[in-house]
Amino acid sequence: MIRDDALDALPVRDALPALHDALDGHGTAVLVAPPGTGKTTLVPLALAGLLDEGGTARRVVVAEPRRIAARAAARRMAWLLGEETGANVGYTVRGERVAGPRTRVEVVTTGVLVQRLQRDPELAGVDVVLLDECHERHLDADTAAAFLWDVRRTLRPELRLVAASATTDAEGWARLLGGAPVVEAHGASHPVDVVWAPPPRPVRPPHGLRVDPALLAHVASVVRRALAERTGDVLCFLPGVGEIERVAGQLGDLGEVEVLRVHGRAPAAVQDAVLTPGRRRRVVLATSVAESSLTVPGVRVVVDSGLAREPRVDHARGLSALTTVRASQASARQRAGRAGREAPGVVYRCWDQAEDGRLPRFPSPEIKVADLTAFALQAACWGDPDASGLALLDAPPGGAMAASRTVLAAVGAVDASGRASERGVRLARLGVHPRLGRALLDASARPADAGAVAEVVALLGEEVPREYGDDLAAALRAVRRAGRAENENAGSGRRGGRDGYPARWRSEVRRLRAAATAGAGTPAGGTRTGDGPGRGQDAGAPLSGDRLVGLVTALAFPERVARLDGGSYLMVSGTRAELPEDSALRGSPWIAVAVADRPAGFRHARVRLAAAVDEDVARLAAQALHEERDEVRWADGDVVARRVERLGAVELAVRPAAGADAGRIREALLDGLRQEGLGLLRWTADAETLRRRLAFLHHRLGEPWPAVDDGTLLARAEEWLEPELSRARRRADLARIDAGQALARLLPWASGEAARLDELAPERITVPSGSRIRLDYTDPAQPVLAVKLQEMFGLRETPAVAGVPVLVHLLSPAGRPAAVTADLASFWQDGYRAVRAELRGRYPRHPWPDDPATAEPTRHTNARLRRS
Incomplete structure (x- = not known):
């Protein structure tokens, strides 16, 4: 039975007539509706005709940026209809589908929608697509919007599109959707008071994945303060799972207060518990997944750490990872709004009010900062390799696209023109990053390895829990043990782990194994793993566990294969990286780096996750970068001619080379001069x-x-x-x-x-005494003539070269500076008397006439002058 009371209470209902009119007249619309108004739940039901008897039946697809939001939205809509999910309302996320032939509203993640569009660009049977939470600017959402507009413009003009968000660039989206009308819904929002709660002492700014423990301790203390000062549940925003666990540990036992954790890795049971009113007072520790789409009932207080996680890529070093940043002003407003969903509330902001105006206005669009390899492959499969014809709010950076095309070419996903190859299409449909797809297909060429390969790829496809360490082989053993423990707990009726990572990992392993079997074929370039690290083994025998982990990692990240070189590792790409002091991998001759970052102040990259490999695996994975050639270069202060075998920047073998080319020797000598x-x-x-x-x-x-x-x-x-x-x-x-x-x-x-x-810049000039004195050209603006004062007697004009008067340094009889002048006439008249008074008594044997301008110049003393 439809819950009319709950539906009638949703403010977005008043905007439905305008939305229907916009779609009937234009086919597209931008819906701007505050949190809690029902845009995610009521609007799709209305567009599908599920709320009115005899209403036009349409099939609606709702795209959400996150799995947790997709599940929650579908369950909420099914509840409003008085049904279970899978009937009129269903959902599909990666590895999970709950929908049937009667399903009229299907909630999917944006990633699933992109995959569906690639397989069926016409979206046969779909009447309306609603892109929810557009303001978050996730890359998959931007890609889906661009593809959908292309479909509507060229294939299906009757397809209706709605871009919906609580706070968005309405004008930008309207322009992108061909001048779509903007429909606004006004919610009955409740006031939210702001309490500024900065740390009592300065904390270090975040860098990489590191957050100052002092800030997390402060956040925990603010949660305790909020519990004491306010009523209702507390929702605390933190940047990641690690910070959630740390703050949960610092909160300790809160008595009757239940502590819940909500994030993308949380088990479905925990997610359901968060979205269901609790019997006890609750503290919900959440990442940004709780900023939008989800209504956490009972929340009256928000504690905001002011931090978020965004992807970043360092093209120069070939590194990409999540990094901790200051949350934007838009995110802070979204977070604060969670406290006013159901009643007046309060937000405690863990930063100073003076800092607020310095926060970025909006989160960075992923297309501007993230690794674009997967996007570039999707664009190539869509038939637009450089994405120039796609309707995007922000164009992809040229450098990022160029780097992505290099990776795609290396894994055989695109041809020389950038068009997707048959292998590229297969990689795009695997639902993982093209790097991981390459590893999945190539390492699974040996059937005996296929299951274990899928396990490793599933491990690499999602952030590995920190407690598993930085050794991928050890992490694989840990997740296998955790999976067995979960099965045992489930069999005995005990509650499983709160993280749910092993269950999700097992589900992804099953999906990947099926995908790899369907996509089996010859690896890029005709390389088979049996030709390299498996040589000498039975082609059907599986590789050892640790060796296979290293192989898969190296195939996914060939340019990050690294050899121990001194105290650090040198990657094939030329980037240096260091392992943590307590890493189990320390001392391994070779490693393949899966995750690394380079925090501010660090000389080298810092390895977060890697696998030990041997040289055979390194050679196989990075064979495209293998070369053997003669090198002539300037090294260690001289010309060095040698025969070098290398993997990129890593030298494998070196021996002297005879008969080096004269031209290359000449270039080496020139390089030596430059150095x-x-x-x-x-x-x-x-x-x-x-x-x-x-x-x-x-x-x-x-x-x-x-x-x-x-x-x-x-x-x-x-x-x-x-x-x-x-x-x-x-x-x-x-x-x-x-x-x-x-x-x-x-x-x-x-x-x-x-x-x-010699005329313009003589080496020497003749002075009045007859001496030829060397000029000093150290200062190119004015040469210097250093000469004994007595030798210049009788000269009224300063000597000049190339029209520039020289700077005369007049010396005492002992050769020490007595005066400096560029105007001799002025010196004889004004400066000479002081010099004469000072030096005449010290050098009585030398002439000191009253009128030097008319005196005879000399190189000699008075006695010699008398003799002569």
Whole structure:
């Protein structure tokens, strides 16, 4: 029996006429409805014609971003109709389908919808698709929306589309759906008070998956405070499962208060318990899955840690992982709204009010920050490899798409033009990341290994519980034990583990094994695992457990195969990584890294999950990066010629190479000059002087006088160092090249200006005493003439070179600086008297005339002058 009272209480009912009109007139609509108004539950039932006798019967597909939301929405709609799920309302999530021939409303995850569209682009039999929670901007949701619009535009103009969300970019979605009308529903929201509850002392910002334990301890204390100060259930938002477990442990025994955990990995029984009113007061520790779609009954208080998890990818290092970030302002509003679903409530925000305005306005769209390999494969299978023809709110970054196409080409999923190959289509339909699909198909080529391969791929396909450690082989043994324990508990009637991971893992293993059997074929490039690590074994005999774990991991992440090199591991990609101090994998000669990150302040990547492998497995998995070639390079301060076998950046074997090509030796020598500088050449005093003179002329006159700074000389090395460079073979040969003689080749000989070098920038000039004094061109702006003061008597004008007055350093008879001037006439008139008064008594044997401007210059003392 339909529960009319519950349906009538949902505020979105008032918006249904406008929604029907929009769909009848335009075929598309954007529905904006606050949380708790019934957009997820009442609207699909109304669109399917299930609420009115004689209403138009339609088949409606509702797409939710998460499995927990899909199940919950289907169960809620079935309850409103007075039915069990599987009748008029059903659901399909990965590995689970509860629906029948009578099902009119089917709730699916967006990932399932994308797969369905790839298999049947027309969505035969479906009349309406409702994309729920569009504001979350998950990649699958954006992909599904783009495909659906393509279908409506080209194949099925009668297909009706609704984009629905509590808070969304309504104008953007309306534009994306061809100018769709925007329908707004106004909910009877209850006021929510805000309590600012920052930590008493500063906490470290999150990085990678790490959250400061001090913040988590503070969150636990705020939960206790909320329980003491307020009534009703408490919903506490935390970034991940690990933080939920830590806070749960710190809450300890709360007496009559029940502590529940809700996240994507939670068992269905726990999820049901959270969504059902409790008999006792409850604290619900949740990830962002509880931000939208789900109504947790009884909640009057929200405690918000202010953190969330988002995917990030480091294309330069080939690493992708979830990372902890500050929650956006939009997410904070969504979370706070949970407290006002049923009555007035309060939100405790665990940050300072002054920080609130600095939070990002919205979460980052996944298409901007995530690994796009799976998206790129879906686009290629759809016939649009670069996604340029897809209707997307945000275009995928070019660099991310290029990196993704490289991965797809490596696993044989696309051809040279980027179009999906037959193998690519099969990979896209496996329902796992293309990397894992490659490993599943290739490692399952041996039938005896198929079951174990599916187990490893299922382990890699979802975040592995932290308590399983960082060794994948050990994690596999742990999940097998946990699965057996769950079976025993179920058989004895005892309650199973609260996490539910083993049960989900077993279900995924069954699905993957069936998919691998259906997709069996020759691996990419014709490689079979029996040709590599299995050689010497019976083709039907299974590989050992740990060896198989390593093989599957290496096939999924070939560029992350890594060899121990000193205290760290060098990946085939060139990235260095370190294992934790307590890792069971420490000391393994080779590993294949499944999960790694590089937190701020760390020199190398940090391994989170990996498997030990041997060199045979490494060679097989990364064979596309295997090469053997002669290398001539500058290393350890000299030219090194060698024959190198390598896997990417990892050197497997090295031996000396004879008869190296002269051109490659020349390039190595040039590289040595770039690395170590021009000091490798022989710089005599004359060479240094010539370089400084040329620098002065270039600064003063410009072309055709050449620049002679290090960068320019290195860039023109082949021009001025030939033919000596071509004859050189090693460092010692460079040391024999006279840099000055070579540098002379840069003089402007062709224009004839080279002949004026001594005129424009003389090495020495003659002073009044007759001495020829060397000029110092160290400062290219103004040469320096250092000369004894008595030798300049009688000279009224300062000497100049290339029109620049030199800077005269006037020296005492002992050769020490007495004065500096660029204007001799002024110095004789004003500065000389002070110098004469200071030095005449110290040097009485030297002349100190009253009028130096008219005195005779001399290099000698008074006594010698008298003798002469």
